[in-house]
Amino acid sequence: xxxxxxxxxxxxxxxxxxxxxxxxxxxxxxxxxxxxxxxxxxxxxxxxxxxxxxxxxxxxxxxxxxxxxxxxxxxxxxxxxxxxxxxxxxxxxxxxxxxxxxxxxxxxxxxxxxxxxxxxxxxxxxxxxxxxxxxxxxxxxxxxxxxxxxxxxxxxxxxxxxxxxxxxxxxxxxxxxxxxxxxxxxxxxxxxxxxxxxxxxxxxxxxxxxxxxxxxxxxxxxxxxxxxxxxxxxxxxxxxxxxxxxxxxxxxxxxxxxxxxxxxxxxxxxxxxxxxxxxxxxxxxxxxxxxxxxxxxxxxxxxxxxxxxxxxxxxxxxxxxxxxxxxxxxxxxxxxxxxxxxxxxxxxxxxxxxxxxxxxxxxxxxxxxxxxxxxxxxxxxxxxxxxxxxxxxxxxxxxxxxxxxxxxxxxxxxxxxxxxxxxxxxxxxxxxxxxxxxxxxxxxxxxxxxxxxxxxxxxxxxxxxxxxxxxxxxxxxxxxxxxxxxxxxxxxxxxxxxxxxxxxxxxxxxxxxxxxxxxxxxxxxxxxxxxxxxxxxxxxxxxxxxxxxxxxxxxxxxxxxxxxxxxxxxxxxxxxxxxxxxxxxxxxxxxxxxxxxxxxxxxxxxxxxxxxxxxxxxxxxxxxxxxxxxxxxxxxxxxxxxxxxxxxxxxxxxxxxxxxx
Amino acid sequence: xxxxxxxxxxxxxxxxxxxxxxxxxxxxxxxxxxxxxxxxxxxxxxxxxxxxxxxxxxxxxxxxxxxxxxxxxxxxxxxxxxxxxxxxxxxxxxxxxxxxxxxxxxxxxxxxxxxxxxxxxxxxxxxxxxxxxxxxxxxxxxxxxxxxxxxxxxxx
Numbered sequence: 001x002x003x004x005x006x007x008x009x010x011x012x013x014x015x016x017x018x019x020x021x022x023x024x025x026x027x028x029x030x031x032x033x034x035x036x037x038x039x040x041x042x043x044x045x046x047x048x049x050x051x052x053x054x055x056x057x058x059x060x061x062x063x064x065x066x067x068x069x070x071x072x073x074x075x076x077x078x079x080x081x082x083x084x085x086x087x088x089x090x091x092x093x094x095x096x097x098x099x100x101x102x103x104x105x106x107x108x109x110x111x112x113x114x115x116x117x118x119x120x121x122x123x124x125x126x127x128x129x130x131x132x133x134x135x136x137x138x139x140x141x142x143x144x145x146x147x148x149x150x151x152x153x154x155x156x157x158x159x160x161x162x163x164x165x166x167x168x169x170x171x172x173x174x175x176x177x178x179x180x181x182x183x184x185x186x187x188x189x190x191x192x193x194x195x196x197x198x199x200x201x202x203x204x205x206x207x208x209x210x211x212x213x214x215x216x217x218x219x220x221x222x223x224x225x226x227x228x229x230x231x232x233x234x235x236x237x238x239x240x241x242x243x244x245x246x247x248x249x250x251x252x253x254x255x256x257x258x259x260x261x262x263x264x265x266x267x268x269x270x271x272x273x274x275x276x277x278x279x280x281x282x283x284x285x286x287x288x289x290x291x292x293x294x295x296x297x298x299x300x301x302x303x304x305x306x307x308x309x310x311x312x313x314x315x316x317x318x319x320x321x322x323x324x325x326x327x328x329x330x331x332x333x334x335x336x337x338x339x340x341x342x343x344x345x346x347x348x349x350x351x352x353x354x355x356x357x358x359x360x361x362x363x364x365x366x367x368x369x370x371x372x373x374x375x376x377x378x379x380x381x382x383x384x385x386x387x388x389x390x391x392x393x394x395x396x397x398x399x400x401x402x403x404x405x406x407x408x409x410x411x412x413x414x415x416x417x418x419x420x421x422x423x424x425x426x427x428x429x430x431x432x433x434x435x436x437x438x439x440x441x442x443x444x445x446x447x448x449x450x451x452x453x454x455x456x457x458x459x460x461x462x463x464x465x466x467x468x469x470x471x472x473x474x475x476x477x478x479x480x481x482x483x484x485x486x487x488x489x490x491x492x493x494x495x496x497x498x499x500x501x502x503x504x505x506x507x508x509x510x511x512x513x514x515x516x517x518x519x520x521x522x523x524x525x526x527x528x529x530x531x532x533x534x535x536x537x538x539x540x541x542x543x544x545x546x547x548x549x550x551x552x553x554x555x556x557x558x559x560x561x562x563x564x565x566x567x568x569x570x571x572x573x574x575x576x577x578x579x580x581x582x583x584x585x586x587x588x589x590x591x592x593x594x595x596x597x598x599x600x601x602x603x604x605x606x607x608x609x610x611x612x613x614x615x616x617x618x619x620x621x622x623x624x625x626x627x628x629x630x631x632x633x634x635x636x637x638x639x640x641x642x643x644x645x646x647x648x649x650x651x652x653x654x655x656x657x658x659x660x661x
Numbered sequence: 662x663x664x665x666x667x668x669x670x671x672x673x674x675x676x677x678x679x680x681x682x683x684x685x686x687x688x689x690x691x692x693x694x695x696x697x698x699x700x701x702x703x704x705x706x707x708x709x710x711x712x713x714x715x716x717x718x719x720x721x722x723x724x725x726x727x728x729x730x731x732x733x734x735x736x737x738x739x740x741x742x743x744x745x746x747x748x749x750x751x752x753x754x755x756x757x758x759x760x761x762x763x764x765x766x767x768x769x770x771x772x773x774x775x776x777x778x779x780x781x782x783x784x785x786x787x788x789x790x791x792x793x794x795x796x797x798x799x800x801x802x803x804x805x806x807x808x809x810x811x812x813x814x815x816x817x
Contacts, residue, residue, distance in 0.1 A: 363687075367692050386703060387703060395694065608733055
């Protein structure tokens with residue numbers, strides 16, 4: 001019965017979203033605050049209805065109601081509760097409901113927004129309602145998660161065991177909140193195209209609204225992608241964290257577009273300039289989100305992470321994408337020439353630097369897009385099947401970003417309107433000198449010596465030091481007394497700290513990525529109990545393997561001792577191979593020994609035999625130097641984003657509404 | 662600088678063009694260069710002739726793992742045969758096979774052919790999906806009339 005309630009709530013949400021759109025359109029035409037209020041009420045009601053549907057779905061999973069087809073296909077009574085709940089968004093249908101939930105909740109938050117002008121708000125609410133109609137209709141008509149099975153099976157087919165992992169339980173909600181957060185930027189952009197005027201005060205006000213949404217979405221997406229990368233790192237057991245796989249790129253493109261958006265929105269907010277460009281990026285970010293959803297689900301590209309693949313429904317997603325993006329960009333082409341934001345500026349200025357940032361980010365995003373879609377294009381054109389792998393991205397994306405990183409620390413130090421390049425050079429001279437020392441130290445410290453990796457280390461150091469140089473400059477470190485510096489640091493706006501942290505976090509990530517990629521050591525051997533595998537500075541001894549029974553799996557659990565080759569503390573890690581009888585699958589649980597910034601990454605492979613016939617296991621060991629920084633950096637970046645968001649809350653009184661998200 | 666346009670608007674446009682051009686040129690140039698050398702072609706065993714996939718060139722080889730062909734050597738070396746039921750290629754791989762690797766199932770191996778036309782894989786790919794059948798493999802099998810639904814053992 002309660003399941004029918006969920007199905008009903010989902011249909012109700014669709015009707016409410018349609019009402020929301022209709023009343024918003026009518027309210028806009030008649031300039032009627034009553035109709036507008038009704039549209040806002042419908043938006044909130046739609047969010048509540050989807051929340052009820054999602055709650056019912058989680059409940060069905062929690063109590064293992066196998067009369068629901070989706071539960072039977074993705075759950076199992078033996079599963080721990082966390083994964084029963086997480087399975088609710090582990091399938092195509094469930095994740096679509098989550099998508100709709102985020103979309104409508106953000107729509108409701110938008111509907112509650114105060115001090116947004118009448119026309120802009122009602123148009124944005126209407127657009128958000130339209131998006132809700134499209135995605136809810138897709139969910140209700142093609143992917144209803146509440147479909148019943150008759151007769152109900154006794155046991156479910158279980159969730160893919162690889163997905164039964166804490167990082168993956170929380171990765172999709174984060175990722176979706178980020179993806180779909182851009183829908184609000186999208187709606188605000190469409191609203192601006194409908195309502196916009198070539199007016200000096202319109203665009204700064206609009207930028208003030210787009211920026212927090214862009215920041216919040218981008219921060220959530222950063223965390224979501226990082227969790228996904230971390231999951232791939234320790235759950236797949238391949239020793240890597242980013243494979244330039246189509247599905248990874250699909251999440252990375254909205255991230256890049258979002259990063260460009262939140263920078264260009266600053267220019268629009270402060271200077272009223274780049275109005276058309278910021279609008280374009282706002283449309284682009286959500287288009288990439290939808291493209292990502294399509295690429296991941298349609299299976300048009302072969303991916304190691306393919307998820308809930310269903311070509312037919314994927315094609316329908318393509319239709320939703322085509323309609324939404326097509327209409328929005330057509331509107332953009334029609335309206336944007338009439339929407340000059342104005343705001344002349346000199347090339348050497350903060351806004352000039354932000355334009356340059358946008359240029360690099362979008363160019364990099366374009367190379368990622370080309371690399372991701374090129375196999376599709378080539379297959380359609382010539383029939384040849386190819387894959388574009390890491391070497392392509394290493395040759396295109398990486399150099400573009402490297403040049404951008406060289407310029408990055410200068411940006412925040414430039415003044416608005418007219419920057420002083422020479423002054424900036426003087427202020428960054430110390431950081432640049434130190435960065436060169438860092439590169440030299442990196443060249444000396446790691447074996448074998450690699451010039452490119454050392455340059456990369458210098459670049460990471462440059463980003464961190466350059467960002468710190470900005471703080472030093474702002475608080476006049478060493479140029480006044482420490483008390484005065486501290487006072488200045490306290491009064492520095494949170495937004496500035498946010499910028500510094502985000503840029504420094506990027507530097508931390510670059511350091512980790514460069515060192516891990518350049519200097520990781522991999523070793524594999526088939527060893528009997530008591531034998532060792534050595535990788536770089538570490539040796540790993542297999543102490544024993546036992547059979548362990550988990551809640552829904554059987555496992556071969558190996559205890560291994562990790563020690564430095566030249567003596568030093570030894571630590572025990574466990575690495576497992578788990579067999580899940582419910583799906584007949586085997587998964588690898590990596591043993592990770594955190595050594596400062598390094599990881600010693602141990603994978604227990606298949607059981608074999610030594611030459612003498614004794615049992616032996618293939619053990620694979622990676623020494624991943626500085627791998628910790630790869631995952632730490634993005635979290636620092638996201639934290640910087642949150643700080644900037646908090647700053648804006650103080651100024652805009654957004655407190656209550658932001659807390660609701 | 663007298664050759665610069667006089668109006669500030671035109672000057673700004675000129676600056677934008679001056680900034681955009683090198684970045685775009687860099688992006689396009691790098692993309693074209695990378696596309697030439699670092700894309701990986703996919704072949705099924707019967708297509709992977711010596712002229713299409715010369716020894717030493719990195720390609721992807723996809724097909725079904727022939728039943729009963731998997732042999733594990735010492736030190737983690739695995740040999741298996743990949744077939745599209747027309748031709749069969751012997752694949753040697755050093756390392757752990759993905760958890761979803763099974764005889765009779767689809768597989769994609771990345772690596773290069775050796776002069777003796779056996780294949781040395783550097784990577785064996787798997788998906789999270791339990792119904793693992795790479796799309797290229799499925800397409801090739803369908804084209805050759807060798808397609809059968811997932812999970813059934815191939816004719817041998």
